[in-house]
Amino acid sequence: MCRTLFSKHEKMKQILYLSILTALLLSACGNRAEQPIRLQGETQGTYYSIIYYDSLQRNLQPQIDSLLHDFDLTANLWVDSSLIRRINRNQDTIISEMFRDILLKSLAINQYTHGAFNCKIGSLVNLYGFGFEKRKDVSDQQIDSILTYIKQDSTIISPTQQPGEYVLTKLPQIQLDFNAIAQGYTSDLIAQMFDRLGLDNYLIDIGGEVIAKGRKSNGEHWTVGIERPAESKYSEQQVETAILLDNQSVVTSGNYRKYYEENGVRYSHTIDPATGHPVAHSLLSVSVVSKESWYADAMATAFMVMGLEKSLQFIEQHPEDPDIQAVFFIYNEQGQYKTYATPKFQEIIKEI
Numbered sequence: 210m211c212r213t214l215f216s217k218h219e220k221m222k223q224i225l226y227l228s229i230l231t232a233l234l235l236s237a238c239g240n241r242a243e244q245p246i247r248l249q250g251e252t253q254g255t256y257y258s259i260i261y262y263d264s265l266q267r268n269l270q271p272q273i274d275s276l277l278h279d280f281d282l283t284a285n286l287w288v289d290s291s292l293i294r295r296i297n298r299n300q301d302t303i304i305s306e307m308f309r310d311i312l313l314k315s316l317a318i319n320q321y322t323h324g325a326f327n328c329k330i331g332s333l334v335n336l337y338g339f340g341f342e343k344r345k346d347v348s349d350q351q352i353d354s355i356l357t358y359i360k361q362d363s364t365i366i367s368p369t370q371q372p373g374e375y376v377l378t379k380l381p382q383i384q385l386d387f388n389a390i391a392q393g394y395t396s397d398l399i400a401q402m403f404d405r406l407g408l409d410n411y412l413i414d415i416g417g418e419v420i421a422k423g424r425k426s427n428g429e430h431w432t433v434g435i436e437r438p439a440e441s442k443y444s445e446q447q448v449e450t451a452i453l454l455d456n457q458s459v460v461t462s463g464n465y466r467k468y469y470e471e472n473g474v475r476y477s478h479t480i481d482p483a484t485g486h487p488v489a490h491s492l493l494s495v496s497v498v499s500k501e502s503w504y505a506d507a508m509a510t511a512f513m514v515m516g517l518e519k520s521l522q523f524i525e526q527h528p529e530d531p532d533i534q535a536v537f538f539i540y541n542e543q544g545q546y547k548t549y550a551t552p553k554f555q556e557i558i559k560e561i
Contacts, residue, residue, distance in 0.1 A: 245426075252277045253285060253391060255416030261403060262410045262426075269406070273399055280395050283307050284387045286331075296377060297331060297384045306373040309366055311387050311394055316364065318390075318507040322523070325511040327482035329359050331384025337487065339478040352485035358382040359482065392418040393460050393506025400502070420458035420502045430455050432559055438463055438493035438538045449538070449548075452557045458502035462509035463494030463538075479513045490516035491539045498534040498554060508533065517549065524551060 248259045248270045259273070283305060284293050292308055295301040304312070315328035332355045336347055358380055365378040379385075387394075392415045399413050400420050410423030412431050421431035430453040437449035452459060464479055479488045495512045499505035512520040517537050524533050534557070536550040550558070 248273065250274065250277075252395070252415060253281070254287060255392070256414075257416070258414045259399070260412045261408050262423075263406075263408055267406075269403075272402065276398055276402060277395060280307070280391075280398065284311055284391060284394075286386065286388065293385055293387065299381045302376050302378070303369065304366070304375050304377045306375075308377075309375050311390065312364070312366065312377075312385070314394075314503055315387065315390055315507070318504075318511065322508075322511040322515075324482055325514040326389065326507050327359070328385055328387055328389070329362060329364075329383050330355075330480055330482050331386035332358075332382070333480050333482075333485055334386050334388075335384065337478075337480065339480075355382075356485045389462075389510040390503055390507050392416045393458070393502035393504070396420045396458065396502040418458070418460045418502055418506055419454070421454040422456050429453075433459055435459070435461060435496050435536070436494075450536075451559045452498065452554075453559050454498070454557070457498050457500055458505045459496055459498045460502060460505035460509045461494055461496040462506075462513045464488070464492075464513065479510070481514050488514055488516065491541060492517050492520075493538045493540065495520070495535055495537050498557065508535075512537070521549070 244266070245260050245262055246266065246268065248257075248268075250257050250270070250273075257273075257277075261269070263269075281288050282291055284307070285291050286293060286297075288294065292301065292304065296304065296308075312328070315326070318326045319328070333352070336351060336355070362380045362383045364383075367376045367378070368374070369376055396413050396415045396418050397420065399415075400411070400422065403411050403413075403422070408422075410425075412421045412433075413419065417436070419433050421433065423431075425431060432451050433454055434448040434451050437447045462479075480486070481488050492513060495509050497505040497509040497512065499508065512523075512535065515523060517539055520535070520537065524535065527533060531553075534551055534553040536548060536554050539547050539549070541547055
């Protein structure tokens with residue numbers, strides 16, 4: 210999903226849309242001995258919506274909100290006192306276990322995707338006005354300067370004498386940005402908490418980053434809708450297709466909700482780390498299915514950078530990766546709307 214702060218109206222529209230969609234997709238469910246618990250709230254500038262079955266009928270919203278609050282204090286760029294903001298201002302060098310984990314995952318995907326995913330492009334994101342700063346006039350000289358620092362940076366993580374505490378060493382000009390992995394990562398955090406509490410059947414949705422475990426009450430897999438790419442940020446949401454999740458996550462990344470227009474040209478919020486410019490290809494959105502939500506989130510972003518052709522080549526070149534299941538939505542050169550689904554993705558599509 211797009212990484213942006215939503216207005217109250219937009220948030221409520223999304224929550225209402227999800228509630229209607231959930232009711233539609235769960236309408237075929239039978240009865241469980243225990244009633245499903247449904248929780249909703251706001252986090253990271255978007256919504257969260259959670260359904261779970263618990264024989265003890267526990268209300269876990271306080272624990273969920275506490276976990277999300279801890280994440281905000283660690284890696285939310287819109288929280289001025291967060292650790293990532295202090296790191297980016299070079300006011301701190303000590304990082305927590307959670308920060309280290311997010312960073313290591315981000316660096317691993319950076320290598321795996323040959324740079325298509327890069328958490329060090331925070332300065333570029335802010336330069337284009339897609340972060341917490343207003344958009345500035347962008348020059349090639351500014352972009353080249355930022356790219357030079359990104360290429361030179363060698364991030365080092367060293368343990369301290371305190372358990373769960375580490376020292377981060379990086380170039381002072383580097384701005385870290387975890388937004389392309391944040392919602393998927395926090396979906397996993399909540400899932401891990403549910404697992405520790407012995408919950409076997411749940412559906413977690415944070416801003417469209419969904420992870421499902423177990424089954425519905427009739428023994429079937431959870432069913433999740435995938436949004437059709439909209440014509441603009443103001444368009445109503447429509448379901449393009451539905452898929453069955455078998456202890457999996459699905460994440461969608463797209464360029465159709467967050468962009469800016471200048472002189473009749475639409476500029477995507479997806480920045481290519483290789484060029485420093487917004488991507489300019491026909492790929493509108495991509496949905497990736499994986500066992501872990503953080504991985505699906507990161508790969509969806511990487512595929513949006515690569516574009517359709519390079520993404521399909523990447524998938525073909527990595528047959529050993531069972532987690533790469535994806536569907537791509539594009540406008541071709543003739544202006545026609547097209548979809549491309551990998552064979553593994555086609556197997557989980559459900560008629561609606």
